[in-house]
Amino acid sequence: MSGKTLYDKIWDAHLVANDPNGETILYIDLHLIHEVTSPQAFAGLRAHGRPVRRPDRTLAVADHNVPTQGQSRGVGAVADPEARLQLETLGRNVAANGIEFFPMGDIRNGIVHVVGPEQGRTQPGMTIVCGDSHTSTHGAFGALAHGIGTSEVEHVLATQTLRQRKAKNLRVVVDGDLHPGVGAKDIALAIIGEIGTAGGTGYVIEYVGSAIRGLSMEGRMTLCNLTIEAGAKAGLVAPDQKTWDYLQGRPASPKGGAWEMALSYWKTFFTDLDAKFDREIHLKAADIAPLVTWGTSPEDVVSVTGSVPDTTAIADETRRAQVQRALDYMGLSSGQRIDTARIDVVFIGSCTNSRIEDLRSAAEVARGRKVAGQVRAMVVPGSGLVKEQAEAEGLDAIFTEAGFEWREPGCSMCLAMNPDRLEPGQRCASTSNRNFEGRQGRGGRTHLMSPAMAAAAAIAGHIVDVRRLD
Amino acid sequence: MTPFTTLDGKAAPLDVANVDTDQIIPKQFLKTVEREGLAKGLFYDLRFDEAGNPKPDFVLNQPQYAGASVLIAGDNFGCGSSREHAPWALLDFGLRCVIAPTFADIFYNNCFENGLLPITLPEPVVRQLMTEAKGGNHVFSINLADQAVITPSGEIVHFDIDPGRKEKLLKGLDAIGETLQHNADIGRYEYKRSLSTPWLEARP
Numbered sequence: 001m002s003g004k005t006l007y008d009k010i011w012d013a014h015l016v017a018n019d020p021n022g023e024t025i026l027y028i029d030l031h032l033i034h035e036v037t038s039p040q041a042f043a044g045l046r047a048h049g050r051p052v053r054r055p056d057r058t059l060a061v062a063d064h065n066v067p068t069q070g071q072s073r074g075v076g077a078v079a080d081p082e083a084r085l086q087l088e089t090l091g092r093n094v095a096a097n098g099i100e101f102f103p104m105g106d107i108r109n110g111i112v113h114v115v116g117p118e119q120g121r122t123q124p125g126m127t128i129v130c131g132d133s134h135t136s137t138h139g140a141f142g143a144l145a146h147g148i149g150t151s152e153v154e155h156v157l158a159t160q161t162l163r164q165r166k167a168k169n170l171r172v173v174v175d176g177d178l179h180p181g182v183g184a185k186d187i188a189l190a191i192i193g194e195i196g197t198a199g200g201t202g203y204v205i206e207y208v209g210s211a212i213r214g215l216s217m218e219g220r221m222t223l224c225n226l227t228i229e230a231g232a233k234a235g236l237v238a239p240d241q242k243t244w245d246y247l248q249g250r251p252a253s254p255k256g257g258a259w260e261m262a263l264s265y266w267k268t269f270f271t272d273l274d275a276k277f278d279r280e281i282h283l284k285a286a287d288i289a290p291l292v293t294w295g296t297s298p299e300d301v302v303s304v305t306g307s308v309p310d311t312t313a314i315a316d317e318t319r320r321a322q323v324q325r326a327l328d329y330m331g332l333s334s335g336q337r338i339d340t341a342r343i344d345v346v347f348i349g350s351c352t353n354s355r356i357e358d359l360r361s362a363a364e365v366a367r368g369r370k371v372a373g374q375v376r377a378m379v380v381p382g383s384g385l386v387k388e389q390a391e392a393e394g395l396d397a398i399f400t401e402a403g404f405e406w407r408e409p410g411c412s413m414c415l416a417m418n419p420d421r422l423e424p425g426q427r428c429a430s431t432s433n434r435n436f437e438g439r440q441g442r443g444g445r446t447h448l449m450s451p452a453m454a455a456a457a458a459i460a461g462h463i464v465d466v467r468r469l470d
Numbered sequence: 471m472t473p474f475t476t477l478d479g480k481a482a483p484l485d486v487a488n489v490d491t492d493q494i495i496p497k498q499f500l501k502t503v504e505r506e507g508l509a510k511g512l513f514y515d516l517r518f519d520e521a522g523n524p525k526p527d528f529v530l531n532q533p534q535y536a537g538a539s540v541l542i543a544g545d546n547f548g549c550g551s552s553r554e555h556a557p558w559a560l561l562d563f564g565l566r567c568v569i570a571p572t573f574a575d576i577f578y579n580n581c582f583e584n585g586l587l588p589i590t591l592p593e594p595v596v597r598q599l600m601t602e603a604k605g606g607n608h609v610f611s612i613n614l615a616d617q618a619v620i621t622p623s624g625e626i627v628h629f630d631i632d633p634g635r636k637e638k639l640l641k642g643l644d645a646i647g648e649t650l651q652h653n654a655d656i657g658r659y660e661y662k663r664s665l666s667t668p669w670l671e672a673r674p
Contacts, residue, residue, distance in 0.1 A: 017655040021634030025652055027659050029670060037553065039503035050646065053656075057670070065501060082501035089503050123670075133552040133576060147576050149554035151583035151645070159649045161656060165632070197488060198546040198572055231549065233575055254669035262669055297488050322487065415551075417497045424520065436492045436550060438515050 003272025005169045006236050007204040010144040010269065014127045016161055023163040029126040029143075030057055031156050032112045033099070035090040036064040036417070037131030041154035042093040052097040054160045059121060060094045060101040062087050063111045065417040068380050068407035071105040078104075083418065097157075110383020110409040113137040113351035117221065118385055120250025124239040124266040129156055134351045134433065136227040140220035141247075142239035142269045144204070147228065167233045168278040170203035174211040176285035181467040183361070184219035185353060185431070185450035187211065188226035189291040190283060193301035200232025203279065206271060207237050211285035217246040218357040225352045226433055229298040238270045292463055293435045293448040294338055295326035300435070302338050304453065304465045310335035329437055330445050331425065339463045341447065345428040346377035346458035347440070348404075348451050350414035353431035354382030356389050358451040362431075363395040365455035365466060371403035372461030378405040378420070380412040404458065416441045429457035472585040473642030477566055477612040479539030482529045483600040487544035491577060494548070494556040508555055509562035530563075540610050542600050543570045545593070548577025557584045567612050569619070571596050582635050585642060587614060589629045599627070614640055 004012070016025040031054075033041075038060075045052070052058065062075075065083035075091065078084040087104065094101040102109040108119065113134055116122040122138045128145035129135060131153045138145035148162065156162055174187055192199075205227055207220075215223065220237045227235030244263060247253045254262040289303040302308060308327060311334040314320040327334060332341065348354070348362050359381060371377045379399050381387035387409055390396055396406045413420040414432035416439070422428055424443025431454050435446035447463060456466040499511030516528050524531045530538065541560070547570040548556060557580045560568070566586060571593040573581075581588045589612070591599070599621060603610070607622035614636060619627040638645070664671050 016659045017652045019634070019648070019652075021637060022632060023634055025649060025655070027656070027663065029667075036500050040505050040554075043503070043505075048646070080501070086501055086503060131552060131554075133550065147552035149552055149557075149576060149580035149583060151554060151580065155646050155649065158646045159656060160660075161649060161652075163645060163649065197549055198574070201546070201572060201575060231546065231574060258669040262667070265667060415492075415497050417500060434490075434492070434550060436490045438496055439492050442496070442515055442520070 003275040005271045005275045005277065006142060006206055006238050006269055007144065007167070007169055008275070010125055010127065011166060013125065019163065023165060025161045026127060026164050027161055028057070028129055028156050030059070030116070030121055030128045032116055032128065032130035032135070033058060033060045033153065034064055034112050034130070034132065035062050035086040037150050038093065038153055039086060039089045040150050041157055042097070044154040045157060050158045052099065052157045055098040057160060058099045058157070059116070060090060060099050061109050061112045061115050062090060062104040063109070064411045064415065066104045066410040067419050068410045068412050071408045075104060079419070107384035107388060110381070110386065111351045111354060111411055113221070113225065114354060114382030114386065117141065117217070118250070118383055120247055120253035123247065123253070123262070124243060125269040129162060133228045134225050136235050137221050137225040137351055139224035139227065139235040140217060140237050141243055142236055142266070144234055144236070146234045167204045168202055170200060170205045170232065171277040171280045172205050172207050173209040173280065173282045174207065174285055175209040175282070176211055178211055178214070178285045178288065181290055181452065182288050183450055183452070184215050184222040186288050186291045187285070188223045189293070189298070189301045189448065190288045191281070192226065192230045192298050193291070194283065195230055195281060197229060197297055197299045198231045200227065200230035203232050205230070205232045205235045207235060212237060213240065216357060217242055218355045221355065222352055226298070229433060239266055290450065290453050290466060292338055292453065293446070294330065294332065295323070296329055296435055296437050297326070298433070298435060298448060300326060304339060304463065307335055307337045308332050331427070339465065341427060341463045343375055343429050343457045343462055344426040345422060346375055346454050347380070347413040347428055347430040347432060348378065348454050349380030349382070349412050350432035351382065351411070352433045353451050354380060354386065356386050358431065359386070359390050359395050360393070362451040362455035363398045365452050365459065365469065366402040366404060367398050369402055369459045371458045375458050375461055377403065377458040378407055378413070380407045381409050383409050413440050415439060429454045429463060471583070471642040471644060474566065474585050474587050474614055474639040476614065477539055478609060480535055480537060480608040481540035481542050481599070481603040481610045482535040482538040482608070483603040484529055484541055484543045485600055488546045488549055489543055490550035491548055491553050491556040492550055495553065495559040499559070500553060500555055505558050506562060508559035512559040512563045534608065537564060538608070539564055540567045540569065540612065541565050542596060542603055543568060545571045547573050549574035552576045554580045554583070557581050557586045561586055569596060569599060582638055583645065585639060587612065587639060589619065591627065591629055595627060
C-alpha cells in the first residue's frame, strides 16, 4: 500500500463518518465568518430552532463592506445603509450565539484571511472553512482550508462538520532560485497561467520544491490564497521550521507544555515519500519573470517585458473571440506591449497581499519617490495589527510622503463592496486576486501584480518592470 | 429544499466560458440579509447598460427566451467567489438547471444545496445543445431520475451525476437534518479530539 499525502492525512484525521450516499462527514476545527455570507445561515438556524454547536471554534470579523476610513466612528456611521445592516446583523448574530467577534475598529479586526494566521488561530493539520473562496490562504500552514457557500456555513454552525467528497491529489513542484524582484505572487500567477483557471478543478494542490520552501509564511499565504484562481479545492504547503517560528507566541498558539504537544502532533503532517499523486506539474523558478495580467481572467498572464496576445496569431476562432472580448474590455490593442498601459489607480491590499512583508516590499519601491501625477494610489493594510506594525516601522510615512493614501483595514477595492471602487474605464494596478469584468467596480480594468510591481506602476504612471524603475 | 424531479422549459444559450459569480450576481446585490429577491441582480452588468436599460443582445433579454428555466453555458461556469447568492439569483429568476462542460467546485456544491441542477456534459454535446437552443424551438425536457436531457429535436442525451447528490435533489433533502442523525458520531469524534488536540478545546 502506498503512503499518504498531506491531504490524505488531514482528511483521515477529521473523518467523523462515511454516509452511505458517498459523502464523508468531516469535522471542522476552525470556522471563520464575516458579514456578507453569514446572515442567511443564522436565519436558517433560527428558522429550525438549531443552536450553534461550537461557538468556541468560530471567529467572526467584519471585513468585506467596511469603509477604510473613519472606522473609529463605529458601525452607526457607515454611510451605506445596506452595509450597515449587514454589519449590525453580524453583531447581533454573534452576540446571540456566544461567538467571538473582532468588530470594525478593533485593532485585531481585518481581512478574515489575515486575522486567522495573525492570531495563531490557523494551525497545521486543521480543517478550516469560511464563506469566502480565498479561505485557501490558510493552506500555507498545512491546514486543509477552503471556501464554502452559505448553506454550508449554516451546516458547519449547526454540526461543526461538513459533508465532503474527497478531491484528487495534485503536486506542483517549483524548484530552483527566484530572480530578484520575483516573488510568491509571480509563482502563483505563473502556475495559473500554466494550468488555467479550471486547471485545478477537482484537486487539492500541494506545493513543494526548493522555491516553495524558500518562501516566507506570508509568501506561502499569497501562493495558497491564489490556489482558488486555478480552480483547485485547496492548496497546501507542508509545515516546517518557518511555520513553527511564525506560530510561536501568537495569541491563540498553544503555550508551555501544550506547545510541545502541538508541535509533535503538527510534525505528523507531511506527505509520505511513497505517496502517489494523481497529477504532477513542474515549474522552474528561474523561468518566472515578474508577471501581470492583461485580460479579465487570472490565467491571462504575461511577463512585464512582454506584450498582450496578437489576435491575428490565434487560429482557434472561439479563443480569438474570447481574447478580443477581453482586450476590448481592457481597452488594450492586440499585440500592445503591456508596459505601455497607463495606470489611473493603484491598489495595494486584499487577502492576497496586505501583510507586513507585502507593505515592506511596496514601501521599498516607494521610498523617496513620488506617485505619478494622474495616479490615485492607496495602501490598505490587512488588519489593525498590520497597520500598527507598519506604522511602528515608519512605512506609513514612506507611503504618504510618496503620495499614497494610507487607509484602514478591510477588503477595500478588491471587490468594491465598500466605498473603494473603480470608475468605468479606470485602469488599476492591483495586488488583489481577481481581474474579472467589473470586479473592482463596473467598467473597471484590473491588472493583477505583486506589491512591488504595483508600487512601481504608481511611480511610473504605467505598468513597468520594477527591476528597471528609475 | 424544493425537490428537483423533472423540468420542461426553454433553454437559453449563454455561449461564454469562465462565467464567474461576480458576473452572475455583482457585489452590490450581496449586501442583503435575505435569500430572496436576487433576480433583479442576475447577470446585471450583462443584462443592463449603465443607464439601467436592458441590453437587447443579451440572451435572457431576447423575447424568445423569456421565462427560460434552463441555461446552457461554456466551460468553468460559476468560477470565482463562493457567494451562494449566485444560485439564489438564478433560481429567483426562474432558472432551475444549468448545463455546461465543467463547473467550478464551490458553485457546483452550492447548486445542490438549493435544488438547482447542474448538468455536466462533454463540450461537443453542450455545443450541440446550444445549437438546438439557438433554433426555432427551445423547449428542453430534463428528467433527473432517468438522468436524461431531451432536446427539442427529440434526441435523448444521458448525463452522469453522483448518486448521493441525485437523491438529495430528487428528495429535496435537508443536509443539516441528515447530518444531525450522526450526532452520536460527532460527539464521539469530539471526545477523541479533546484528547489528541486538547489545546483546541481551551477558548483562546
